Amino acid sequence: MANLRLENITRRFNNVTAIEDITFKVPDGEFWVLVGPSGCGKSTIMRTIAGLETATSGNLYIQDILVNNVPARQRDVAMVFQNYALYPHMTVAENLAFGLKMRNFEATKIRERVENVARSLSIDHLLNRKPKQLSGGQQQRVALGRAIAREPKVFLLDEPLSNLDAQLRDDTRAELKQLHQRLGITTVYVTHDQVEAMTLADKIVVLNQGKIQQIGEPQNIYAKPANRMVATFLGNPSMNILPATYTNSTFQIGSQSLACPPSIRERLQPRDGQGFDLGIRPEYIEIFGSFSKQEDDLNSDLWALEKLPLEVEVKVVEPLGRETLIRAALPILGGDNSVTSIQIQVPANVRLHPGDRISVELDFNHLFVFDPTTGEALYP
Structure with missing residues (x-):
């Protein structure tokens, strides 16, 4: 040896x-x-x-x-x-x-x-x-x-x-x-x-x-x-990457706004209009039913839960035995033809069908931020 x-x-x-x-x-x-x-x-x-x-x-x-x-x-x-x-x-x-x-x-x-x-x-x-x-x-x-x-x-x-x-x-x-x-x-x-x-x-x-x-x-x-390359290569299913733009203390993802966690704001000190790639693994996304978007309540209620809400549309359902993999997309609103895909792991007893609209929570304790140009991990 x-x-x-x-x-x-x-x-x-x-x-x-x-x-x-x-x-x-x-x-x-x-x-x-x-x-x-x-x-x-x-x-x-x-x-x-x-x-x-x-x-x-x-x-x-x-x-x-x-x-x-x-x-x-x-x-x-x-x-x-x-x-x-x-x-x-x-x-x-x-x-x-x-x-x-x-x-x-x-x-x-x-x-x-x-x-x-x-x-x-x-x-x-x-x-x-x-x-x-x-x-x-x-x-x-x-x-x-x-x-x-x-x-x-x-x-x-x-x-x-x-x-x-x-x-x-x-x-x-x-x-x-x-x-x-x-x-x-x-x-x-x-x-x-x-x-x-x-x-x-x-x-x-x-x-x-x-x-x-x-x-x-x-x-x-x-x-x-x-x-970003390492993040998406290791892990099955792979990490979700959501292109986002920072504006007024929120991440703009497709047609939706996601409040930027205070810890990310403090670490990155992002500027309005700056682009990022947000990463989240499928196991850290949870379905929580219908979502009524009330931006005024986001900071007070959701930071306590340490969750970020996002509304998606189910495209493909893949039963895997003890769990089910959901492939979904951000809803197309305002005539925008671009679609951001996202994968979600849910328990096998969760019944969903293509076309269902659901609201999910992203656990920001497991949220990654990457530079969209170099791919370098910026957070955590």
Whole structure:
């Protein structure tokens, strides 16, 4: 096992910069997840660590040893690819043993390690089968096992669960977490699935357009995202973003006015006409029935409740079992053709239909404010 350190890593392909100034350190034995939309540079970082790509600039250290010029085969890094990359003409046992044979391990040592790994992954009954005789989940376990059998310093996983069906992906994710807890191998995991990132990671590295947006523990990033991109990417369903204009101590959202909480006014000292993006997660929106807009009473009554009222129109109802996701829009008033969408999580027993007009409360204790130009988080 070893720590892993990237210092100002940049990788360019001709005139295209795939990743830029990537800097982070994975301590010995931790599980870090690189997450972000397609094309953000996750796999390029992974391939650079493995030695399959050469950094244009910057330094890469494994166990505090500079490995910029060390060939991939000598870095003692094991990588699991999205497509498994199993040898079809070999049995499971031969696939598991391949890396050890290439490193000239003794036959007895190879057999012992293959049996131990197969047992830990519950594939010991499959050792004589070939990959075409296995299910997707079983092939994935073999690919993981082949990497684990080497007992590498660093374990790299490039979207290893993306080809599995939903139930198998959930099961394998849990097994992977237990496996890491048992082995303690320094691990870097790439995914575009924010659920995988939240559930697996000791630390998350959020990437976008080849740059790091934020690094931190999953719950900390979820609770205090650095910018709008991070806020909307992590969380399922994603955070609502409501474009607003500040006017006379209120936020103008579409055709409606929302009183600006005193804490936001004090922190931001907004000016009339200034634009903001307000963020609120679906779980912090509550339905409270019909709403009679009485602006004179907003400051006296609603601040005590720490809620902000908004009237919306239901567009889509999505039952999810124990809860229901409502996709709604601000009513179109005054001939304005623009629509601001909003998602709301409600208990399963709440019955709503497309076309229903409802009033909801936004919990301003969980309200975010972003700069509409840069996306930077301004509040809290």
